[in-house]
Amino acid sequence: MHRRTSPVIPGFGLTLGYTLVYLSLLVLIPLAALFLHAAQLSWGEFWAIVTAPRVLAALKLSFATALGAALLNGVIGALLAWVLVRYRFAGRKLIEAMIDLPFALPTAVAGIALTALYAPNGPIGQWAAELGLKIAYTPLGITLALTFVTLPFVVRTLQPVLADIPREVEEAAACLGARPLQVLRHVLLPALLPAWLTGFSLALARGVGEYGSVIFIAGNMPGKTEILPLLIMVKLDQYDYTGATAIGVQMLLVSFILLLAINLLQRRLARA
Numbered sequence: 001m002h003r004r005t006s007p008v009i010p011g012f013g014l015t016l017g018y019t020l021v022y023l024s025l026l027v028l029i030p031l032a033a034l035f036l037h038a039a040q041l042s043w044g045e046f047w048a049i050v051t052a053p054r055v056l057a058a059l060k061l062s063f064a065t066a067l068g069a070a071l072l073n074g075v076i077g078a079l080l081a082w083v084l085v086r087y088r089f090a091g092r093k094l095i096e097a098m099i100d101l102p103f104a105l106p107t108a109v110a111g112i113a114l115t116a117l118y119a120p121n122g123p124i125g126q127w128a129a130e131l132g133l134k135i136a137y138t139p140l141g142i143t144l145a146l147t148f149v150t151l152p153f154v155v156r157t158l159q160p161v162l163a164d165i166p167r168e169v170e171e172a173a174a175c176l177g178a179r180p181l182q183v184l185r186h187v188l189l190p191a192l193l194p195a196w197l198t199g200f201s202l203a204l205a206r207g208v209g210e211y212g213s214v215i216f217i218a219g220n221m222p223g224k225t226e227i228l229p230l231l232i233m234v235k236l237d238q239y240d241y242t243g244a245t246a247i248g249v250q251m252l253l254v255s256f257i258l259l260l261a262i263n264l265l266q267r268r269l270a271r272a
Helices: 012-038 043-050 053-086 092-099 107-118 123-130 139-164 167-175 180-209 212-218 228-237 241-271
Strands: none
Touching: 012 241, 043 241, 053 092, 053 139, 053 180, 053 228, 053 241, 092 139, 107 123, 107 139, 107 212, 139 180, 139 212, 167 180, 180 241, 212 228, 228 241
């Protein structure tokens, strides 16, 4: 196998060395320490911790709400990216800035703001309560917070791909007799699906580990609205470091399996 090198800026060995050093310091060594600390437990002790009813309920809630938010953003983010790329209108730059707001806004501030709006005594929460819908302190409120935080990942991933698709391709398909749904299915979706999966996986990964924006609107009721990152913090506050690392390893393994499956699917679609 021939190694690819840049004909303009040489230095493969040096750049690879820096890459491996930073990757080791920031990712590999901390993860190895996590697994080594959890290895102090026997298999029976580890299994008893990660299969406790409270842990399983938090695990299910964290991944279910993150998945729901990622799917919701997959639809909303695709529509927003389409509008921002294909149309020019007044206020477009303002919408662009608002989409990036979750990146700049502290997550705790976002959580407080969402709780103030959607709590039973909040402006929107009161209106929803009249309709018999409770948002704050429920899984729905958690999904809403995660949707707010993870929206930019989908939009910013799809925008450059949409911008690279010439409008002439769609016009040619229409001239050949394709209906709008056929253009969407056979022209746009094959080009957008790999990028959409990338944005979806990024939103899912961010949602699973989100903490600041969720703890205020969740209510943090064990077995009902307690997310897994909060349970890890509870273990740390109780000086149960081994239990916290065991839950962290469980969370890491489940996340890795999900992201690996999504990446394999993305690669298969890209080859097709």
